[in-house]
Amino acid sequence: MTAGRAQGPALAPPAFPAPKICDGRRTAGHVQVPDPEKDDAGPLEMSWKVASAGALEEASPTKLRRTSSIAGNVLVADEAEGAEKKPPKKAFWLQRKVTEESHTHNYVRIGFPLQPVLMDGEECSGAWTVSKADEGSMYPFEMVAIKVQSHKNVFPEEDDEQEAGSEKEGAVKMTKSRNAANEISALQMITEFDPEGKGNVVGAELVVNDEVAIYIVMPYCKEGNMTDYIGANGKNGRLEEAVTKKLFGNILNGLDTLQQVHICHRNLNLENLLVRGDQCLISSLGWSLRVPTSEDGSVVHLLEPQSACGKKPEYIAPEVFRNETFDGYAVDLWSAGIILYLMLFGSEMLFAAPIPEDPKFQEICMHGHLKTVVDKFQALNSAEKPVSDEAIDLLQGLLRADPTKRLTLAQVKEHAWMKSS
Secondary structure (H helix, E strand, C coil): CCCCCCEEEEECCCCCCCCCCEEEEEEEEEEECCCCCCCCCCHHHCCCCCCCHHHCCCCCCCCCCCCCCEEEEEEEECCCCCCCCCCCCEEEEEEEECCCCCCCCCEEEEEEEEEEEEECCEEEEEEEEECECCCCCCCCECCEEEEEECHHHHCHHHHHHHHCCCHHHHHHHHHHHHHHHHHHHHHHHHHHHCCCCCCCECCCCEEEECCCCEEEEEECCCCCEHHHHHHHHCECCECCHHHHHHHHHHHHHHHHHHHHCCEECCCCCHHHEEEECCEEEECCCCCCEECCECCCCCCEEEECCCCCCCCCHHHCCHHHHCCCCECHHHHHHHHHHHHHHHHHHCCCCCCCCCCCCCHHHHHHHHCCCHHHHHHHHHHHCCCCCCCCHHHHHHHHHHCCCCHHHCCCHHHHHCCHHHHCC
C-alpha cells in the first residue's frame, strides 16, 4: 500500500525510537577458513597453511587473508543477560576498509560472520570459523558491511563539556550526531518491518557497542553504488532503457517500503543507491525523517520546514530549497525523478539548481517542456538510442516544481512506462 498526497496542517517530524544497541568487545582470536570447494572438510581437519584462499576466484575483499592470529579484529556481540534461551553468539571477522572516513561516519569495513569452533560439543575459546554462504549465493562465504561510528556521533552528550568552548562547531556536531542515532533507529525499523530484506532498503542486522566504537552490521553490496554501476555498465554515462526500468522498479519498491514504515529518506541520490547482484537497494538513512500520520496511518501530514541536506542541489525538491512546508514522500519522488533522469540521459542537460533563475529548471519543471529539451538533446546525439516517449512522460510527471502536481508513488507504479515490457 502506498500513500496519497500529504494534508495539512504541517507538523514536526515524530522522534525516532531509541536505537537498540547491544554490548560487545573486540578481541584477538584464531579464524579458520574452510576451502569452499570441499563441503565435507571440517575446519579442524585442515592445516593453517593448506586451506588456501587461492581456491576463491574473486580478488580481495572476498579473497580472505589466511592467518592464524588476528590482533583484535574479531568483534563479538555479548549474549543478552536474563534471557530464558540464549541466542546464538554473534561474531564477525573485521577485514579491510571499503570507504574512507567521512563527516557522517568513520568508515565501512568488510565483515565475515563467524561461528565458534566446537570440540566435543564445547566451544573452543578464541577459535572461530567463517560461515559458508547459502547455496546459490554470489559469494562462497557470508559477507556483511560494517559501518563504524564514533561514540560522539551517536552519543553527543558524552562530549558536551569538551565542545562547550566552540558553540558553532558543537552545533554542527550535534546535528550530525542526532542523524547517526536516527539512522540506526531507521535501519532497525526497516529490518523489523522487512526481516527477509526483500523491500530494497538496506537495514541493520545488528548494532554493537564497545569501548572503541559502535558497529552497524548491514548487507554487503559488492557492486558498489549506482554511480559505480553506471560507470561500469553504461555508455556515455547512460544506461539502456530496459536496464534502467528494472533498477528503477527496485527504487520504487524501496520507496514503498519506506512509506509503509512512514519514513522519508530526504537524501536520495546515485551515491546512496547500492547494487547487490541484479538488485538496487536504498541506503544511507542518516538524513531520514519520520513522517507524521494519523493514528491509523491513513492520513499523511505535511512536515514543518527543515534545513536542506545533500551534496548536490538538483536532488533537493524545490519546496525544500525554498524552506517551505513539504510532503515527505513527494520530496523523495522528486529525487527519484532526478535519479531516473541521470540514468537515462546522464548530466549533460540537467539543470544546476531547482530555482526559477535556472532556465532549464524553468523550462522543464515549471513550464513542463521536458519533451522539447529531450528532442534537442537527441537531435545532437543522433547516434544514441532515443529514449521512449513513455519514459519522458514519466520523468515529466516526477519533475514538477509544484509538489501537488507531482506524481504519487501509486501513480508512478501504474504509469504506462512501468507497465510496458
